[in-house]
Amino acid sequence: MQGKKIAFIATDMVEEVELTKPWQAVKDAGGQPELRSIKSGEIQAFNHYDKSNKYKVDKEISSARMDDYDGLVIPGGVGNPDTMRMDQDAVEFVRSFFEAGKPVAVICHGPWMLVEADVARGRKLTSWPSLKTDIRNAGGNWVDEEVVRDSSRRASRTTCPRFARSSSRNSGRACTRASGRIQPPPRSGARAGVPCRGRGGGSSVGRAPGCGPGGRGFKSRPPPLAVA
Amino acid sequence: MQGKKIAFIATDMVEEVELTKPWQAVKDAGGQPELRSIKSGEIQAFNHYDKSNKYKVDKEISSARMDDYDGLVIPGGVGNPDTMRMDQDAVEFVRSFFEAGKPVAVICHGPWMLVEADVARGRKLTSWPSLKTDIRNAGGNWVDEEVVRDSSRRASRTTCPRFARSSSRNSGRACTRASGRIQPPPRSGARAGVPCRGRGGGSSVGRAPGCGPGGRGFKSRPPPLAVA
Numbered sequence: 001m002q003g004k005k006i007a008f009i010a011t012d013m014v015e016e017v018e019l020t021k022p023w024q025a026v027k028d029a030g031g032q033p034e035l036r037s038i039k040s041g042e043i044q045a046f047n048h049y050d051k052s053n054k055y056k057v058d059k060e061i062s063s064a065r066m067d068d069y070d071g072l073v074i075p076g077g078v079g080n081p082d083t084m085r086m087d088q089d090a091v092e093f094v095r096s097f098f099e100a101g102k103p104v105a106v107i108c109h110g111p112w113m114l115v116e117a118d119v120a121r122g123r124k125l126t127s128w129p130s131l132k133t134d135i136r137n138a139g140g141n142w143v144d145e146e147v148v149r150d151s152s153r154r155a156s157r158t159t160c161p162r163f164a165r166s167s168s169r170n171s172g173r174a175c176t177r178a179s180g181r182i183q184p185p186p187r188s189g190a191r192a193g194v195p196c197r198g199r200g201g202g203s204s205v206g207r208a209p210g211c212g213p214g215g216r217g218f219k220s221r222p223p224p225l226a227v228a
Numbered sequence: 229m230q231g232k233k234i235a236f237i238a239t240d241m242v243e244e245v246e247l248t249k250p251w252q253a254v255k256d257a258g259g260q261p262e263l264r265s266i267k268s269g270e271i272q273a274f275n276h277y278d279k280s281n282k283y284k285v286d287k288e289i290s291s292a293r294m295d296d297y298d299g300l301v302i303p304g305g306v307g308n309p310d311t312m313r314m315d316q317d318a319v320e321f322v323r324s325f326f327e328a329g330k331p332v333a334v335i336c337h338g339p340w341m342l343v344e345a346d347v348a349r350g351r352k353l354t355s356w357p358s359l360k361t362d363i364r365n366a367g368g369n370w371v372d373e374e375v376v377r378d379s380s381r382r383a384s385r386t387t388c389p390r391f392a393r394s395s396s397r398n399s400g401r402a403c404t405r406a407s408g409r410i411q412p413p414p415r416s417g418a419r420a421g422v423p424c425r426g427r428g429g430g431s432s433v434g435r436a437p438g439c440g441p442g443g444r445g446f447k448s449r450p451p452p453l454a455v456a
Contacts, residue, residue: 013277044277049241049307051277079277082306082337082358109310116361130310133344137365 001029004070013079016045066096076108085116229257232298241307244273294324304336313344
């Protein structure tokens, strides 16, 4: 993971913990996360239906090139992929990782992006349970498991990507799917709407007080993850 | 419509205007709307991603019988059908209207309920654009039109139900689909979280100051509606 560049794609209503936890796992493993969005400026993260912090977008997806990254993470939050899937640049960006056989980690509602890119077909996937029918209708093999690893179609693609299965305890715990609701993470203490800016790193997401993932854990029910 | 009983099904994150406008249209036409939900108490309506008013649930869906109603309305709001589609009682309730050939009006993200009930197959439908692929993968004929009427499979089922196509100007305008984002309705002036209770009617949804649909209109972009 050392020096590897990982694209995170997200927009408003991204589930905060599904952005911040994998982000921190990438950093802890020596990788370089970068936030791409369909909009510039900041995106509004949520804890389920409650607004939480805002996160600065590094670059827009429209200018993104898959060749510049070693992997892709797609967090959930119901409104996040619901909006991103209508953006052709975002859909093409996702598809390009599958075509190149690069590792992709998808969490919660994120697999709608795989449905939209028509790359769910023939894959074993899990997700937030509401997506079950959409994934199956798209030709995916949806299973009710905490973690799914799929490598059936891309020999070079790891199943649960190493950057999301690193030795980091937080990272490992992010690779699970719960059958119930997402439990919001512990209160951040940060005011909603306060931009979170990175400290001491190339990242613009993250470690301002209360904004970063430090110290947070999936104490009860971890968010779902589908790894394609 | 006089005396007809119309079931509205919704839960948290229902798009407020998609609940209140058709509701008022039913009342204006002499019908009796009733709010059924997968939970008791109140549901939290949204204006896109902003919390708005709460609405009192008349009864839970689990005790609902299709025979007790003359028609069904399924409002949108991304989190609303995303949650309801995981409730088997809600899905069966929707399916029963199609099996009986009773009129159903579906708005915005509402068609996910038709996908889940497997009643989209072979039907001409529209929706919020993000659902296009899910509807097509479910066998539906998704079209990018403002209003869709479908009667191909159920001779007894009207296309755009009369209660949603009444002479009410507001109602008629609710029967349209926009290609862009939903524009939130004018500010209600009511504080979020304040329960809205009906006035002078059997309904519990409604007309408290700022809560009801009175005076609101789709000034620019009306919400999508799929009529199945």
